Amino acid sequence: MQKIKVIFDLEVIGNSYKNNQTGVYRVAYEIFKRFALRADLKVLYSNFNFNKDKHTNSKIDRFICENHVVIKPATSFKRIRFIPFRKEKFFRKLYNKFGLFDYRISYSKEVDTANIYHSLFYPIHESLAKFPDIKKIVTIHDLIPVLLPEYNSNTELLENTITSIGKNNFAICVSENTKMDLLKYAPQIDPNKVFVSLLAASPEFFYQCKNETKFSEVQGKYNIPEKYFLSLSTLEPRKNIDHVIRSFVRLISDKKIHDLSLVLVGGKGWDFDKIFNEFGHAKDFQDRIIITGRIPDEDLASIYSHANSFYYMSFYEGFGLPPLEAMQCGTPSVVSDTSSLPEVVGEAGILLDPKDQESLVKSMWKLYNDKFYRNELSEKSLMQAKKFSWEKTVQQHIDIYNKILSL
Template sequence: MNIGIDALMIDDKPTGIGWYGINLINSIDKVVDQSLNINVYIQEKAKMYFKDINNINLKIVGNFKSNKERICYQQIKMASIFKKDKIDFVHFIDYLIPIFFNKIPYVITIHDLSFYEKNFFNISKSLFKRIITKISINRSKAIICDSNWTKKCIEDKFNITDKVYTVYLGYDKIYKRLKVQDERIMDNIRNKYRIKNKYILFVGTIEPRKNLYNLIKAFNKISKSVEHQLIVVGKKGWMFENVLKLVENLKLENKIIFTDYIDNVEMLYLYNNADISVYPSIYEGFGIPPLEAMACGSPVVVSNVTSLPEVVGDAALLVDPFNVDDIADKIYKVISDRNLNNTLREKSVIQANKFSWGKCAMETLDIYLKVGGLKDEFN
């Protein structure tokens, strides 16, 4: 069976969905059944993330200067490429199928339905996502979701009772609790990003649904009572200006550090040395950063909504993301209570070990085999 995986959305600085594709594809390469011939379509600049591929075929499809250029290419060109390569069915690691793509069966991964919520995206982007998603769901043979939360949202919203599967994500095994650290690396990180004291860590794109606005308000409430800085790791997204303005208005420029995008090694050390990692997101389809933080033994505080409780189990403190006082109180509690801090560190590692990309890959292949009618051959 000839299977295609459309992974064109992966660029040279991947975030959540990009890392999903990278780790899923590399893990599938390690466990793929010989009955499947898998072709992965990527950009030239994403090759660096697939250096050890042996059992699947990488297909380089140009480079794109913007998401808009990439989406146009997917909509106009990809259907003919799949046809030329005699692909039996395609897995789109995001929901962006070509609108006129209706002859070859396909599987889609829908990470969340946040574009149906208010204030998470601009109107035009939200409308585009809704149109494409509805078409994708109606025509798909199978829908993969990152969490039971997203699965239920799709089933309820689109009145679907079958073909929707939950496949939990994993985390890159570079993220682990370091028993021995290279102090030079951490010293360089501290100097590079002006980290002077203990710190609270947030990882995620600066956009409304990540709820950084309320996190900063909560941090402001405790900032005079603790020596900690707040480190914000992530790209600037939609409406990031509001967050920067809030920092300025609260005069927290010296206590809040914005690093932008950083590499895995620096991220590993930041997780390991954080006094606490906080993710007060309003809406998450899964939440890889909390999982990475837990794998590194960081105490974690997350929102009590959407998928996040599924990811953290009983290994984290949950907060109401709309209640600034609750966020501030829980952060302060973890910082000030060292017994609680240490307990959460131990629980975090145990919880993180329940997730892996290998398991994600095997369950995804299982769905491929169901779609291709080869399920009985998969054991």
């Protein structure tokens, strides 16, 4: 069996390594580490430094070393020393227009025999056009920056990524909904060159964890109460966390509940003030709303598993990993009925309009008050989560590579 020679772009891993290892980093990491072990692949790595971070290369080197991966680089770059006014916005745009960049890219000889180039986030670099025999693929995680620019600041980057697909290159989307959004937004892209591979939740971090000693340790570290609703996401407007806070406050106020809290896990994201303003309005109940900040992966299974239920009222998701993580921990979940989330949750959770407070409060009350209902949803969640795995995702990628190479 002939090996597929893949150039896997590691810039997104380098950008986030030891810093913000969530979202796209997680996807790239889980796929890459399994690629590195495949007997049917030969993997090289690239970094085109779209992020213009002089530390990315050294962080990639550190990642490779600390994960004991034997892998060769496909690219290298040197900074061009004499570019006047390189930091000025006007000149930067002018230089980009004429293809003059801060760094000069060079390729190793290994690239001449490569079959596939795959970027997990950034655009397909235009210099790759000189290798017409290499099939070029980019992963599209969501269309948020172009469909909902008010919730994101990466609009230009995604536009460039979509443009880089063009007529000759390929895309892998993380959900059927994302594929549909991509083709609707960019009808010039050939639908036969767009594929879908669903994501997964890491089994070493997300599992049913009923260890009371571990939970006691976690409670002490993050001020977690005995009985709580849980929400986990980056704190930003698109996640609709202020709606969850308002609904929770209404529930415990109307029903006179004294033994329940709301735990919000996640780092501060883009334009998070709205969430903290809502927290400020809940003056009589602020001690019942715990904002932990970002929590390391190794503590999340315990927090998910001990929650009464999980809430994810996001307005839009390309896939939606947190609900899958919650389900894999056996936690009953209430999730928006928008975008890709029904694909992930199926019939294992409660799907609601993300603006419907009445339905959310009713669901919160039922999950608080009905142990049998919680147990039923917990069992359904565990069954639904078994439909997803990184091994399945990786095999889907290999199948897609083979299909593309046969075209």
